[in-house]
Each structure stands twice: as structure tokens, then as C-alpha cells.
Amino acid sequence: MCHQTVGLVARAAEEAGIPTLVMSVGRDITQAVRPPRAVFVDYPMGNETGRPGLVGEQRAIVRGAFAALARMTEPGAIVDLGMTLVAQAPDGRDWHEWVYTKDFRSLSMHTREG
């Protein structure tokens, strides 16, 4: 529900005259809530701006998001930064198959890179 809550906050801020920029890793939620400006990265919830200690990765996401502002000319824009995390879930599956399923709770991932 974090994605929904953030989207609602962003809409309210823009109604109040304050421009917003929203990160998203949950494209389906963002597409439904429709914040005015969003940036999508294919990362797990909890790593919206990267993995711990990987400053270069965090920088690429955050700077990429701000750079994307110039391309957002229509309300409801979702710019895809084209960044996909390559990592395994603790059970060896790709993280995409594991995130937000019943096996997901309180476990951390084993990453292949970085």
C-alpha cells in the first residue's frame, strides 16, 4: 500500500501547487493511482532507490529519476529507467517470482552482482 499512499500524497501536493516526482517499483499500482510524475525501476519493494552500500547504483536511480523530469510533459507520465535488478531470492528463484509472495516476509535476497 506504500505505492498507493505515496501516489495519493503526490496528487494532493500537486493540487496544492507543489510539483512532485514519485519513484515506483510497482507499475500496476502506480498505473491505477496515477501520480502526476513517476519513474519506474524494476527493483523489489524496499530497494526503490537501490541496494545497501551500492552508492553507484543508488546514484544511477536517483539521478536518472531527476533527469527524467524533462521528459515528463503529460500528467500521469511513468518513465521507465530501464533498470532491472538481477538477483536471486533465498530459495534460488529469480526475485520476481518471490517478491510479495508468502515466502517473502523478513527475508533478504542474495544478489548476484555488486
Next chain:
Amino acid sequence: MKVPIDYIVRTRELYEPLPPYRWTDNRGLPIPWTPLAKPLAECRVALGASGGIYVDGQQPFHFKDDTSLRAVASDVDVARLRVAHFGYPTADAASDPNCVFPLERLREMVADGTIGELAPTALTFMGGIYSQRRVLRELIPPIIERLRAERVELFYLVPA
């Protein structure tokens, strides 16, 4: 590229047998829009994050529709940041808050002139709020008030 993850379906499965969550659907409705008043390099930016970040010494978030807000000084020592959230694995954020609260990355962007400055305060909350009504009535008004008081020109929001 991989097939996008269907979080709405997965959330329903994860929280069974609770009643299905009623997701917001704003499709078809007008989208509010405020143009940036200045170039990014001159904008005062505020960071907002829903990942349950707070400062050591502040009240931690609780998990039952907690709609409270924490004001985090933008020059806080990040070693004093903590995390409390039920909806995602918080181990990464606990070891490096920049995973969901990229304050140090924004400071770098101020230092090199990409953005103008940071607002004095970053705003944090716990986004796993079941009641959309409470988000609108309790969470949002104090956020807007603070953004206005600090004359924020761009609000950067990171969920978790």
C-alpha cells in the same frame, strides 16, 4: 524485459484470509499537475518517504494504520536513522537508509548543482495504511502544510 509483477494480485494472496484490499483506481479521472516554477538547479527539493524511516529518539511507527508524520532534518546524521514497517523486508533499509530514503544521494546532487537546495526537513511516514480515508484526512494535510511552510518547489517521494 520481464513481465511486470502484478502486486495487486499478490497482495490479495499474501493477506488472505483478510477481506480483499480496496485499491484506489483513479484511471479516467483528471490528474493534478503543477509545472516546475524554476530550473531544477534552482529548485528547493524536499524528500518524502513512506518506508517507515525515523530518527533514533523519535517515536517508532506502529503498524495499525499509523498516519503520523516524522520530521527528519535534512542534515541529520544518517547513522541515527531507524526503520519500522510491516510491509516489506526492512533489513536493507536498516543497513543503509538510502535504499528507501536517498538523503545522501540528494546531498550529493546539491553539492554538484544538479538541484538547488534541500528543504530543511524531510518528511517520513509508514505507508502501509489500510484506510484510504485516513490517508486523505490525517496523513496528507500536515504534509501539505509543511511543504508550504518550507516553500518546497519539488517534492520527491519514495515508497517502499
